[in-house]
Amino acid sequence: MVKKKSKKQFIKICPKCGSTKVKMPPAGMDLKLTFRDYCLDCRARGIFPEIEKTKVKDFQKKLKKKR
Ligand SMILES: [Zn+2]
Secondary structure (H helix, E strand, C coil): CCCCCCCCCEEECCCCCCCCCEECCCCCCCCCCCCCEEECCCCCEECCCEEEHHHHHHHHHHHHHHC
């Protein structure tokens, strides 16, 4: 029997602009200093939420509705 594995891919997203161009701190480096994510589009820093890749568009829609 073959079981289908539904792999959910999670991706970091910027809560401010909805961009997924988020730089993640490289693992294994100075953890205390590199704990923040960094948005390449709006340059926001912080700990960004991770959402499913398929929900990125929903997230971005919601962001636009707020304004
Ligand atoms: Zn951003």
